[in-house]
Amino acid sequence: MNIRPLYDRIVVKRIEETETILGGIIIPDSAKEKPQEGEVVAVGKGKRNDDGKIVALDVNVGDHILFGKYSGSDIKIDGNELLIMREDEVLGVLENGKK
Numbered sequence: 001m002n003i004r005p006l007y008d009r010i011v012v013k014r015i016e017e018t019e020t021i022l023g024g025i026i027i028p029d030s031a032k033e034k035p036q037e038g039e040v041v042a043v044g045k046g047k048r049n050d051d052g053k054i055v056a057l058d059v060n061v062g063d064h065i066l067f068g069k070y071s072g073s074d075i076k077i078d079g080n081e082l083l084i085m086r087e088d089e090v091l092g093v094l095e096n097g098k099k
Contacts, residue, residue, distance in 0.1 A: 008047035
């Protein structure tokens with residue numbers, strides 16, 4: 001995949017949670033909520049401040065992040081469903097890579 005987001009945008013691949021079925025009830029995919037955890041696959045160069053200097057982003061490629069339910073825009077590249085969002089939409093970085 002060749003994509004380079006601009007400025008303070010990042011590209012995120014959602015991390016699907018493992019599904020556990022209790023009592024034999026299967027929930028269809030259309031009724032499931034999209035995960036709010038993902039892995040950063042590409043980052044932009046940074047955001048320009050008032051002086052015109054570029055400030056580097058706090059997130060890096062490979063970071064596992066949490067983001068809001070309605071954050072970013074869904075895109076599809078090479079058959080992969082990804083999310084592109086601004087860095088300020090990131091709620092936090094998971095230090096150990098897991099919840």
